Amino acid sequence: MIKENLEKYQIIEDCPVRNVLDRIGDKWSILVISILGELGTLRFNEINSIIGNISQKMLTVTLKTLEADGLVSRKIYPQVPPRVEYTLTELGNSLLPSIATLTQWALKNMSTIKASRERYFKSLSVK
């Protein structure tokens, strides 16, 4: 009864789901997508300011990865100093509902989870 489920979950070559989720499962992608989804088009330093504690390097690689995956589009204005704007693509927008569902779940249950963690670690120190 379990045998027939093996193939479904085993990562034979490269699991399609993990292949995609690994990307947005990093430290900043979901946050950047949420911000762009809510505020629309933003410049590099605007995103930087909004997040506040992201390093320039990580914002660069996050945006580059999202651009490579086709979730974010990048528009360069050929002027000095340069102006670069980022916007969600249609594909990026299609991801918003899923992310919203997930973050809402997180918001709703975070206090329960935190309490559970404390209870768990307290029970460990007793043993």
Added chain:
Amino acid sequence: MIKENLEKYQIIEDCPVRNVLDRIGDKWSILVISILGELGTLRFNEINSIIGNISQKMLTVTLKTLEADGLVSRKIYPQVPPRVEYTLTELGNSLLPSIATLTQWALKNMSTIKASRERYFKSLSVK
């Protein structure tokens, strides 16, 4: 117009969303939750077999973390050799729809994303 959004996204102390999403954003949690969600109660080695390429250590820490967060319950049968069963809690079950939405999005769009990546890296090598 951006100022009033600052506080919302800046990670002043610890962002509640990231605090929770960091956990399920690791390599195995979503997979384990999906498997338990679909197959119900499973023993340690059953999950191990179904995934196939997970190390024993990582399955242990993944299950322990999910248990600490209250997403998975652990039942020990006091016998030799030991028998330990894992099941989603109600909280764990409540996460299933969100995960399903996300994985369905991933499945639906993975080919598009893969194509986008190839196009992107091909355009890089041209420059």
Added chain:
DNA sequence: CCGCATCCTATTGGATACTG
């Protein structure tokens, strides 16, 4: 059977300095 402990490697991500 179900782990835990240890060691080791690879990857992630931050800090800093520099460029068009």
Added chain:
DNA sequence: CAGTATCCAATAGGATGCGG
């Protein structure tokens, strides 16, 4: 302004061996 390049620290995660 919008990056790139380099170095470094922290963490994640795999391999192996042992134990109840």
